[in-house]
Amino acid sequence: MVKGTSISDPGRMRINDIINSASQGKDLTKEDIVQLLLISGRNDLDALFSAADDVRKIAVGDEIYLRGIIEFSNFCSRNCLYCGLRRDNHAITRYRMPEKDILLSAHYIRKLKVSTVVLQSGEDESLNRDSLCRLISRIKDETGLIITLSVGERSFEDYRAFREAGADRYLLKHETSSAAIQKRLRPGAPFENRLKCLYWLKDLGYEVGTGIMVGLPLQNVGMLADDILFMQKMDADMLGIGPFITHSQTPLANCPNGDPDMVLKVIAIARLVTKTTNIPATTALGSLSRDARLKALSCGANVIMPDFTPLQYKRLYDIYPGKSDDNTDVETFMINLHAQITKLGRIIGQGSGYRKQEIK
Numbered sequence: 001m002v003k004g005t006s007i008s009d010p011g012r013m014r015i016n017d018i019i020n021s022a023s024q025g026k027d028l029t030k031e032d033i034v035q036l037l038l039i040s041g042r043n044d045l046d047a048l049f050s051a052a053d054d055v056r057k058i059a060v061g062d063e064i065y066l067r068g069i070i071e072f073s074n075f076c077s078r079n080c081l082y083c084g085l086r087r088d089n090h091a092i093t094r095y096r097m098p099e100k101d102i103l104l105s106a107h108y109i110r111k112l113k114v115s116t117v118v119l120q121s122g123e124d125e126s127l128n129r130d131s132l133c134r135l136i137s138r139i140k141d142e143t144g145l146i147i148t149l150s151v152g153e154r155s156f157e158d159y160r161a162f163r164e165a166g167a168d169r170y171l172l173k174h175e176t177s178s179a180a181i182q183k184r185l186r187p188g189a190p191f192e193n194r195l196k197c198l199y200w201l202k203d204l205g206y207e208v209g210t211g212i213m214v215g216l217p218l219q220n221v222g223m224l225a226d227d228i229l230f231m232q233k234m235d236a237d238m239l240g241i242g243p244f245i246t247h248s249q250t251p252l253a254n255c256p257n258g259d260p261d262m263v264l265k266v267i268a269i270a271r272l273v274t275k276t277t278n279i280p281a282t283t284a285l286g287s288l289s290r291d292a293r294l295k296a297l298s299c300g301a302n303v304i305m306p307d308f309t310p311l312q313y314k315r316l317y318d319i320y321p322g323k324s325d326d327n328t329d330v331e332t333f334m335i336n337l338h339a340q341i342t343k344l345g346r347i348i349g350q351g352s353g354y355r356k357q358e359i360k
């Protein structure tokens with residue numbers, strides 16, 4: 001029986017049954033997932049979060065893995081309606097970090113005993129294959145870090161060259177599996193191409209991360225259920241699940257933010273159905289609700305991605321508002337993070353943090 005629930009009415013019994021089924025490894029239907037996304041009572045929410053936390057503990061353990069991000073360019077040739085880095089946002093100051101600054105940040109990540117660097121940028125057309133390969137090789141040779149790329153849709157040949165140069169992982173969130181929303185909010189970026197990229201990356205042997213935004217305009221719980229089923233089927237190694245956050249310099253400036261509680265529900269259900277994936281407690285969630293990032297660690301998440309971008313660039317990586325408000329230096333952030341993780345009864349993962357093998 002699900003912890004913390006009574007079975008006083010048929011609706012609650014149904015919720016309990018769905019949660020118990022998922023905890024026991026049975027597949028959920030779209031209807032089951034919609035039922036879980038619609039729950040709002042404290043007891044039912046606690047039951048869902050507690051079940052997800054139990055599965056997290058069994059499937060991936062108590063370790064929380066850290067990935068150090070360097071946001072090395074905020075140029076983007078795309079025009080996604082929700083994003084502050086979109087091509088038509090002329091209010092933003094654009095930058096590309098010089099290679100020497102990127103390397104310094106990578107060394108700093110190594111110094112603070114974080115095993116993975118995430119090199120993130122917009123879809124910057126000036127980042128050609130050779131320059132990125134040189135950067136990847138230098139970071140690998142000089143630091144030995146596990147390298148995650150998050151530089152958007154590229155050709156198969158680019159992905160192969162990056163892999164051969166030393167890249168280990170790739171993040172490419174699909175944002176939504178709804179074709180209608182994709183078409184409206186990501187003009188000129190067909191979903192089929194993103195999907196093709198994700199499968200190329202898998203074929204090339206990358207650890208692959210994908211993920212979604214919760215609370216996008218036009219999105220409903222049925223679409224979120226489809227997203228969760230899509231992520232399960234995709235069998236990605238990492239799932240980034242964060243809220244939509246309104247940016248004043250975009251066409252969606254007047255839309256409401258995503259609901260942090262809905263984000264937590266999606267994280268919990270994703271943990272229940274995918275078991276061993278690595279799921280970050282995203283910075284975006286923390287920007288929307290101060291304690292939601294920690295709550296996410298108690299309902300399925302097992303990864304934190306501290307931002308190692310030097311402050312003069314970090315404040316310009318204005319992908320959504322509030323992201324760069326925390327001017328705490330990363331060393332202080334890490335000290336605070338260690339204390340928070342210890343308080344949760346968890347530990348910092350020391351190894352590579354690759355996805356654990358499937359539990360039987």
Ligand code: SF4
Pocket residue numbers: 076077078079080083084085086087121122123152
């Ligand atoms: S979401 Fe990504 S691809 Fe779209 S505008 Fe922003 S940085 Fe560019």
